Each structure stands twice: as C-alpha cells, then as structure tokens.
Amino acid sequence: MILKDKIRAQLPEWRERVTKLVKEKGDVKVGEVTISQVYGGMRDVKGLVTDISYVDPSEGIRFRGYTIPELLDKLPKPDGKEMPYIGGLYYLFLVGSLPTENEALEVENEWKKRGKVPEYVFEAIKALPSDAHPMTLFTLAVLTLQRESIFAREYHEGIKKDAYWEPMLEDSLNLTAKLPEIAAYIYRLKYKNCDIIPPDQNFDWAGNFAHMMGVTDKRYEDLSRLYFLLHSDHESGNVSAHTTHLVASSLSDIYYAASAGLSGLAGPLHGLANQECLIWLLEVKKKCGDCSSDKETLRQFAWDTLKSGQVIPGYGHAVLRKTDPRFTAQLEFGKKYFPEDDIFRLAALVYDVVPDILREQGKAKDPWPNVDAISGSLQYHYGIKEFDFYTVMFGVSRIIGVSANAIWARALGQPIERPKSLTTAMLEEIAAKAS
C-alpha cells in the first residue's frame, strides 16, 4: 500500500529528529503556566505537538502548511467537480505532501475495499430508542466496530512497539471507510422512515455520502467534499482532537479513541455550535424577514441578543483574529451557487453587520465569523434541516483528522498522557510565595 510505504520511508528521519530534540534540548522551556490557565481549561498552554495542522491567528488553519484556498486549488478533484477528493486530503495528512491524482485515488480505492459495514452495527443502532440523539447512534456505531480492531489483536499477540502504527493505520482506514455509510444510514433511519439508500461504488467517499443522504441536487456532492475538508482538523487542543489523543495514548485502538472524541464533539460548546447559529438565523428571519432592506432591524436584533446576555453564535474565536477562512470558503460556495437563498442571504448580511456591533460592544477579542456561522445555512439550502444531525457530519470529518494524528502519534512513540494536578491550597501557596 502506497500510504504505508510512504510513511515507513519517512520514519527513520522523523524518529531521529524527535529523539535528538528531546534528548539534546529536552530542558528548554516552551512556555509558562499561570494559575488562571490551571483553573481556566489550560487555555493557550503549549503542551501538545502535531505536524498535521496549525491555526495561525491572522491566517487561520493550515493543513500540512497549506492554507484552505491553496488546498481547494491544489488537491486533486473528481472530473468536472469543484471540490477535492477527501482521499487526497487524508493522503496529505498522513504522508505530509500533496498527492497526485493517482495517490488520492489510491486512498479512495482503499476506502472502497474496506467500506462494507457489518450488519451488527446497523442492528446496534436500530436497538436504541427512537428519541436517542444521532450523535449517540454515531458514537455507538464507531464503538461497536471495536471488535474489528487489528491493533488490539496484534498488540495482544506481541507486536513490536515500532510497528504499532501499522495496525493503527489499517484500523483507521477500515474505520474511516465506513463513516459515510454509517452517517447516512443514521440520517435516513431517523428522519426518512428508515428508507435506506445503499452505497454506490461509482462515487468517491464524500460523493457517496451525498448520494446516500438522498439529496438529489448533484451540487451537494461538492458541498460534502468541502464540508468534510473544512471540519477535518484543527490542531490538537480542541476537545474532540485532544480526547482522541488522550484515549489513544493509553494504547487504546482508534475505535475506542475516536468514539471518545465523538462524545466530546457532542457537547454544546464544541460540535453543537453550528446548529445554534442556524437557530439564531432562523430567529432573525422570523423577526425581520430577509432584513435585506432593513439592516437596522438586524442590528437591533443583534443588540437584543447581546443585551440579554447571550453571545452571537458563529462569531468570535479562541485563536483567530480575522474572518475564518473556513467561513469564507463556504460563503464563496453559497454566493456562487445559491446567492438568492433566503437563509444564505441572511447569513451573508449578518457578516456585514455583526462584526461592527461586536467591536462596538468591545468584549469579544475576535469580532469575525468562525466556521459555524454559515455551515448550517448551506446544509439547510439542500434540505438537510434536521439540526441534530449536523454534528454527525462534523464527526465524520473530524475522524479524518484525529485518526491521522493518532497514527503519527503512535509512529513517533508518543507516550501515555499524564499531566500533574495540584490542590487549590498548593496554588494559593505558590501565589503567596510569588507576591
């Protein structure tokens, strides 16, 4: 397999680089930790390493050094389509360099070979009560697949440590291959009377998802490729990525680790934010129609939201200090294909109005939109109106990123995570000594 060969070829150099850095410069400080950080969710504590993505405060995310516009331009695309193969993105994450079309197709073909979802997964999902959240179904499906883990089996058979990454790669390919079908199955089971659309091998990974969702507009295939690319990775410190890394650091396999990450993604402060944004936009629409002739009403509505103590969903960012390029990529998509869509126009108008209001309010460090400010409105346009499902799509995409990271963490022998905790009395003592 090309992926395995290309990763294996890089490992001696990578391992030497990391060993040398740790051995010769292991005592060099990369930062300090304050009491606010200890009590404040470890915000900005530099304690993790990943070479797959980096969020630059002024530029937004880079994947393996490439910005979003660069990737949308350079990654290989299916014939006649505008958005790239996700197989090509996975290749980039795993190998570190841009794939040729054949290399992207190699990953897509691996996924086709490994895509069959065992019947017991569907049975497990169907056994849950009908009001179970789609994220519960999705997380359970991933966990159910754990019995397939090649890593777990080979570990118990005594595989050598420096080969751990190989079954991790096999497991990750086996898992990611099945995600589009599992997700679309959950959607059709819950919202379309269990009228399941089987996969079609003629589609690429993301196109097949669009097909199985039952969206007839062919453009939705491109939106799926775009969506899965944009949500795939975002450094290692966010909840889904960090949880996956933490769990995998105990040498749990990717099924255990990714399902834990998905449980974190299901929280309202993380993967649920996109649905909050859409709900807010729908409230705006109820209040002031399309607002296009009346920005003042929109302004008033935004101020009312702030004055009632709520945040404007989709605006602000922990790291970025300008418009999130993942927002811009989706805005461009909507402008190109459905500029007249009501909700999309409203999302675009909010972008004209809200940053000034947030600046005037003076609290948010970043008044600009993040990825969530618009993603729901694009799904809404194509008829995916069941908000609860949006986080499942986010999860499909996020496992691309976290599994790539987990393979590399294992290849570089990253150890079990074990930060140290202190008591409040100890922190008070440290504070007293410092003053």
Ligand code: AMX
């Ligand atoms: N509307 C109103 N107030 C906002 C705001 C917004 N969109 N964004 C930040 N603020 C406020 C904060 O609530 C905070 O107020 P406080 O001092 O009274 O507690 C103050 O501005 C400073 O916050 P910050 O340092 O600028 O932001 P942060 O790094 O603490 O948080 C984020 C970042 C995204 C959680 C925050 O901007 C926010 O709540 N935005 C709205 C919700 C949202 O879009 N969430 C998406 C999260 C992304 C994801 O995981 N999917």
